[in-house]
Amino acid sequence: MRIRSNPMWPILLTSLGVALAPTSAGAADAPAEGKAETLTSGDVRLELPLGLQADAAYIPDSNPLSKAKVELGQALYYDGRLSADGNVPCAGCHNPYHGFADPEATSPGVGLKRGNRNSQTVTNRLFSAEQFWDGRAKDLEEQAHGPIVNPIEMALPSHDVAVEKISAVKGYSSLFEKAYGDSKVTMSRIAQAIASFERTVLSGDSPFDRWQAGDKTALSAQQVRGFELFRGKAACETCHVSFNFTDENYHNLGVGFDPTTKSFADKGRFDVTKKDADIGAFKTPTLRDIVLTAPYMHDGSEVTLESVVEFYDRGGNPNPTLDLKMKPLGLTGQEQADLVAFMQGLTGQNLQATPPGAKDLPR
């Protein structure tokens, strides 16, 4: 499989044991101040990395977690056999060694074809219903159907072919049986398992979280200044709000606006709602693990966090439907550096940091 910059993958398909332990079903345990929270769904009991909030989890009733589904979903997520040339797994563009995103502005799919959007991180999807930059998928289950048959991504001719290919791999039958009670492969089961795995790709317990939990040495003085700017003068928190640093909403910052033609290369949320006000609006991304997921923005147009901050300092790119919250910020050079330092404090521990080796996939 083609996953860049990962010469040596440790072998750990069973690594889930670290985070998953048996429990009776139930809802989120009561949050305790400064302590890691626990989420239970199906037979899964997940100790969330510090800072993540169990009551914000979104798991559809039709697809509770189970240890068996997470294990199956992990294998499918890393399995290039779900693509036309056998080489493009989900992880090819959502790479665990790059914060579950991709280091290129746009990612090569089968036949090295590329779209015009940057691969988003798959991290902390547990806390979002709608998926994609424009929110066109209502949940992770629906989302997982897309790339497998997208001609510029995994490029299978149909979902039936995906089902045939996975059915042909003997080793999957026991995994499907454990997850669903019988070994029948269906596209909906494939998608449910992948979504379940993705819901365990969680990052928290960053220096910022430890600082918030009371360890005042976890952030530097500069990072604390950056956090104050983030909440105050720079007003980043109006959109990057709450523990996952997103309002789960859509905003037009002017990214990709061409002042000469006065149009957007990509209309974003407009394609879903057909409302003029949504032209050029994209989903607010989480900022967790942000140093790992460069380049930035829906088109990968900003290469560094420094250039992202300069972009905001200018007030974004002027255009007819620019979000009203976008204003020139008048930040000093020092203040810009402080904001970047703060974001560097958001790199956490990921529950699924260790991928399986290619030879551990079902045969």
Ligand code: HEC
């Ligand atoms: C060729 C690269 C490529 C492959 C392969 C790929 N993706 Fe993606 N993924 C992307 C891009 C690009 C986007 C953003 C697309 C958009 O917004 O229209 C995306 C978006 C997503 C999102 C939305 C995240 C969010 O914050 O809304 C999820 C989840 C996701 N992909 C999961 C998967 C899964 C699961 C697979 C395998 C079944 C997969 N991807 C295969 C490139 C890829």
Ligand code: HEC
């Ligand atoms: C009006 C809402 C809003 C405000 C205010 C805002 N952001 Fe954003 N942020 C977004 C949206 C929406 C995107 C994606 C935009 C796009 O790609 O078109 C984004 C993208 C980003 C990214 C790139 C994330 C990625 O994964 O590509 C970073 C980093 C970021 N913002 C940091 C900040 C900082 C720092 C501030 C304050 C100086 C800030 N944001 C203020 C809404 C906002």
